Amino acid sequence: MKMIVLFTLMACGLSAAAPYFDYSSNQKIAVQNAILAKVNGKTISVMDVKKKMDLVFHQNFPQLIDSSQARFQFYETSWRQVLRDMIDNELIIADALNKEIKLTDGDVREVMEERFGPNVMQTLDQIGVTYDETWKMVKNELIVQRMTWWFVQSKAISSVTPQDIRQAYRLYLEENPPYTEWKYQIVTVRMDHADTAAIEEIYETLNASHTPPAKEGLQVFEKDGVSIAVSNELVIKSSDLADHHKAALEDLAFGGYSQPIFQQGRDKKAVYRIFYLLEKTDYPAPAFDTLSTQLKHKLVQEAMVSESDTYLKKLRRFYGFDDQQSVPEDLHPFSLQ
Numbered sequence: 089m090k091m092i093v094l095f096t097l098m099a100c101g102l103s104a105a106a107p108y109f110d111y112s113s114n115q116k117i118a119v120q121n122a123i124l125a126k127v128n129g130k131t132i133s134v135m136d137v138k139k140k141m142d143l144v145f146h147q148n149f150p151q152l153i154d155s156s157q158a159r160f161q162f163y164e165t166s167w168r169q170v171l172r173d174m175i176d177n178e179l180i181i182a183d184a185l186n187k188e189i190k191l192t193d194g195d196v197r198e199v200m201e202e203r204f205g206p207n208v209m210q211t212l213d214q215i216g217v218t219y220d221e222t223w224k225m226v227k228n229e230l231i232v233q234r235m236t237w238w239f240v241q242s243k244a245i246s247s248v249t250p251q252d253i254r255q256a257y258r259l260y261l262e263e264n265p266p267y268t269e270w271k272y273q274i275v276t277v278r279m280d281h282a283d284t285a286a287i288e289e290i291y292e293t294l295n296a297s298h299t300p301p302a303k304e305g306l307q308v309f310e311k312d313g314v315s316i317a318v319s320n321e322l323v324i325k326s327s328d329l330a331d332h333h334k335a336a337l338e339d340l341a342f343g344g345y346s347q348p349i350f351q352q353g354r355d356k357k358a359v360y361r362i363f364y365l366l367e368k369t370d371y372p373a374p375a376f377d378t379l380s381t382q383l384k385h386k387l388v389q390e391a392m393v394s395e396s397d398t399y400l401k402k403l404r405r406f407y408g409f410d411d412q413q414s415v416p417e418d419l420h421p422f423s424l425q
Contacts, residue, residue: 127178134421163422179403244391256383268326271367280313282358340365
């Protein structure tokens with residue numbers, strides 16, 4: 089996915105890949121430095137990518153700062169994505185320079201202190217990056233954020249109209265229609281021969297109990313040629329409910345029994361079914377006002393992806409960046425020793 093809110097979102101995405109290791113090892117990480125890309129006359133090396141990842145790692149996993157294994161796994165799983173984002177950043181920064189975008193030292197200093205605390209120098213020494221390097225990275229990050237707001241986010245927000253949100257709501261209702269959930273049980277009585285009087289007695293006993301059906305309470309009616317089964321509780325949505333089940337249930341009050349429904353079985357025996365309604369729960373469609381903010385956010389996010397892709401493609405063409413620059417799939421610039 090193209091970088092949209094850029095380094096901030098990138099850091100959040102990388103944090104999902106939390107390292108899982110025995111952190112007791114004291115192995116060291118070896119770095120095979122090499123040029124990975126050239127963007128608008130500037131080179132990006134493995135060490136450049138490592139320094140960026142060191143800052144991200146410190147922000148997301150400060151408790152693992154001394155674990156070589158944890159840091160190594162983070163490098164291995166993250167460096168290609170960080171490289172792609174750094175390439176995008178360089179193109180956006182070049183565009184910002186052309187447009188003479190200004191940023192004050194105070195803006196950078198404020199972010200530095202928020203991110204690394206009042207003892208910035210001491211923290212950066214622990215991470216292994218210099219103050220000047222970090223200052224430049226933070227400054228570039230802020231420039232990228234501003235450019236992204238103007239040329240991606242603001243465009244995406246303005247492109248989503250009230251009509252778009254209404255249409256998204258209609259599509260949502262098509263995919264998530266309102267429904268009813270039925271909870272019920274079925275008493276099934278099988279007889280060698282139809283016996284209206286016997287099934288009526290069973291029904292009256294059930295109806296007078298005012299309780300859910302239980303096999304134990306019906307055993308008295310079982311005899312030669314008569315068997316009774318009580319189902320477990322069935323919980324079924326209206327869209328999945330068989331028509332003859334719905335017909336038996338829809339006029340019942342909670343805790344009510346349906347009249348016996350006769351059906352001749354395949355073995356020519358008489359089969360009677362009595363339905364017991366435990367619960368009926370309606371799940372209406374959420375109101376538009378309830379979903380509108382969520383739907384708008386989703387549409388804006390989709391528009392941001394599209395706007396970001398358009399913007400970055402335009403920058404690649406303008407600055408002559410070759411998308412065919414590729415890093416070998418088998419390249420592993422980091423190793424544990």
